[in-house]
Amino acid sequence: MRLWNHKPALVAGACALTLAGSPAFAATPTQGSLGGTSTGQIGITATIPASVQITKLGDLAFGTLDPTTASQLTENPCVWSNTATKGYSITATGSGASSAFTLSNGTSTVAYGVQWAGTTGATTGTTLTAGSAATGFTSTATSPTCASGAATTASLIVGFTTAQMQAAVGSATAYTGTLTLVVSPQ
Amino acid sequence: MPCARRPAWLALACGALLTSLASPVAAKSPDVRITGLVDLAFNTITDLSSDASQEEDVCVFSASPTSGYNVTATGSGSGGAFDLRSGGNKISYEVQWNTQAGQLTGTQLTSGTPLTGLVSSATQQTCNSGPNASASLVVILRAAALSGAVPGSYTGQLTLLIAPE
Numbered sequence: 001m002r003l004w005n006h007k008p009a010l011v012a013g014a015c016a017l018t019l020a021g022s023p024a025f026a027a028t029p030t031q032g033s034l035g036g037t038s039t040g041q042i043g044i045t046a047t048i049p050a051s052v053q054i055t056k057l058g059d060l061a062f063g064t065l066d067p068t069t070a071s072q073l074t075e076n077p078c079v080w081s082n083t084a085t086k087g088y089s090i091t092a093t094g095s096g097a098s099s100a101f102t103l104s105n106g107t108s109t110v111a112y113g114v115q116w117a118g119t120t121g122a123t124t125g126t127t128l129t130a131g132s133a134a135t136g137f138t139s140t141a142t143s144p145t146c147a148s149g150a151a152t153t154a155s156l157i158v159g160f161t162t163a164q165m166q167a168a169v170g171s172a173t174a175y176t177g178t179l180t181l182v183v184s185p186q
Numbered sequence: 187m188p189c190a191r192r193p194a195w196l197a198l199a200c201g202a203l204l205t206s207l208a209s210p211v212a213a214k215s216p217d218v219r220i221t222g223l224v225d226l227a228f229n230t231i232t233d234l235s236s237d238a239s240q241e242e243d244v245c246v247f248s249a250s251p252t253s254g255y256n257v258t259a260t261g262s263g264s265g266g267a268f269d270l271r272s273g274g275n276k277i278s279y280e281v282q283w284n285t286q287a288g289q290l291t292g293t294q295l296t297s298g299t300p301l302t303g304l305v306s307s308a309t310q311q312t313c314n315s316g317p318n319a320s321a322s323l324v325v326i327l328r329a330a331a332l333s334g335a336v337p338g339s340y341t342g343q344l345t346l347l348i349a350p351e
Contacts, residue, residue, distance in 0.1 A: 028343060032220035034247075034311050038348045040220040043341065044325060046228035046238070046270055046277065050337040053235075082234065084336050144235050144333050185337075 050185035052081045052088050053144045057181070060158055067166045072159025076120040078146035079154045079183055081139045087186035089135040090116055092128045095178040099130045103175035110168035110175050115157040122155035135186060156181070216250035216350040219311045223346070226325055234332040243287040243319035246348055247308040254351035256300040257283055257321075262343040266297040272338030280326040281344065287319035302351060 032038030056078040065071055081088040092114050096102030102109040117125030118137035126134050142149030158179070168175070222245040231238050248255040259281050263269025269276045284292030285304050295301055309316030325344070 028225050029223040031223055032218075032346075032348060034217045034219045036215040036217065036350070038217075038219045039345060040223045040244075040348075041343055041345045042223050042242075042323075043225040043343055044228070044270060044279070045225070045339070045341050046327060047230040047339045048234070048272075048277070048332065048335045048337050049230055049232060051232070051234055080333075082333065082335065082337060142334070143330075 048082070050083050051144075052079065052183045052185045054079050054181060054183045055145045056152055057156075062160070065160060065165055067168075068162060070159060070161050071165075072123075072157055074123060074155055074157045076152035077154050077156055077181075078141055078150075078152050079137070079139045080141035080144045080146065081183075081185050083185045085186070086139045086141075088137050088139060089133040089184045089186050090128070090137065091131065091133045091182045091184070092116070093130050093180045093182075095180075101130055101177075101179070103177035105169075105171045105173040105175045108169040108171060108175075110160070111164045112158055112160050112177075113164070114179065115155075115159075117155040117157070118153070120150070120152040120155060123157065125155055125157055133184065137186075216248060217311075218249065218255050218348045218350045219245075219247045220346055220348045221245045221247075221312045222319055223323075228327065231327070231332060234335075235329055237329050238327040238332065239290065239324060241288075241290050241322050241324045244321050244323055244346075245308055245313035245319050246304075246306045246321045247311040247313070248306045248348075248350050249311075250350040252351070253306045253308075255304050255306055256302040256349050256351055257295070257304060258298065258300045258347040258349070259283075259295045260297050260345045260347075262345075268297055268342075268344070270340035270342040272336070272340040275336045275338055275340075277327060277331050277335045277340050279331070279342075280328065282322075282324035282326065284322040284324070285320070287317065287322055289322040290324060292322055292324050300349065304351070 028041050028043035030041045032040040058075050060073045093099035094101035102111050114128040115125035128134055139153050140150045141153045224242050226240045228238055260266035261268035268279050281295040282292035306320045307317050308320040
């Protein structure tokens with residue numbers, strides 16, 4: 001990619017450095033002159049935005065539930081954040097009406113609960129409310145997809161209470177739904 | 187008085203003087219020049235999982251009999267390191283050099299160490315005639331550096347020193 005734009009911001013930066021007594025850099029780019037040696041200089045700029053990424057999500061299959069016994073499943077995603085604190089917030093929405101955490105068999109629904117923990121392997125966590133951000137989590141991930149360093153960094157816990165199951169209509173047709181997780185940098 | 191008309195005893199000294207004046211002085215090294223440099227702006231890098239690379243074509247001219255030259259790059263980081271800085275944070279980058287224009291890869295440069303044995307195709311010192319560029323400068327921000335960087339606007343300078351060979 002060829003770039004031909006001069007960047008005035010670098011000029012200002014060079015002046016500031018001179019006044020501060022630090023090593024001074026000429027306004028860039030500078031072209032070399034003809035001589036026994038020739039020296040040129042360019043400026044390089046890059047902006048890194050605050051970024052997060054969630055990976056290692058898997059579907060959850062509860063199979064046939066017993067309405068007299070609470071049931072929950074846990075999975076361990078990778079959440080990466082590049083902020084100085086590695087902080088992030090998470091917002092979950094279900095596929096029910098108004099983003100409710102409900103599954104549907106086409107005619108009836110069953111509610112479920114969602115918890116989130118900022119550590120991997122947890123069996124309890126912060127209870128999430130559909131559409132509301134839960135804040136203050138910190139990631140231990142050192143790569144965006146946990147390809148190196150920590151393999152997973154968080155726990156997603158989804159479960160049914162006995163009350164939720166007993167409120168549901170028994171059905172031979174499976175209840176299904178989707179859960180969306182939005183991670184934001186903090 | 188011309189040496190030829192001087193007495194014999196003076197002729198030797200005169201000849202020695204002429205010999206001294208005719209002796210070769212230290213040879214001037216062939217001239218070189220680097221032009222066509224532009225700043226590189228990566229702008230906002232949203233894909234931090236992939237390398238970010240930019241290339242620019244530059245004109246390096248060498249008046250040496252072989253058109254040979256070497257290039258030494260130094261960054262504005264500590265000890266000449268190839269680093270961009272944003273306050274107290276930094277991103278390291280790589281620099282590559284290719285003796286042909288329009289190339290996206292080249293030989294990796296080490297800060298402060300000349301890359302030798304290069305030959306320029308430039309026929310005019312600023313490439314105003316002949317090829318309009320004679321080398322490629324490639325700057326690469328590796329994914330590992332990008333994903334490990336704290337958000338911010340990073341800047342730095344890269345200095346290129348050309349010497350004849």
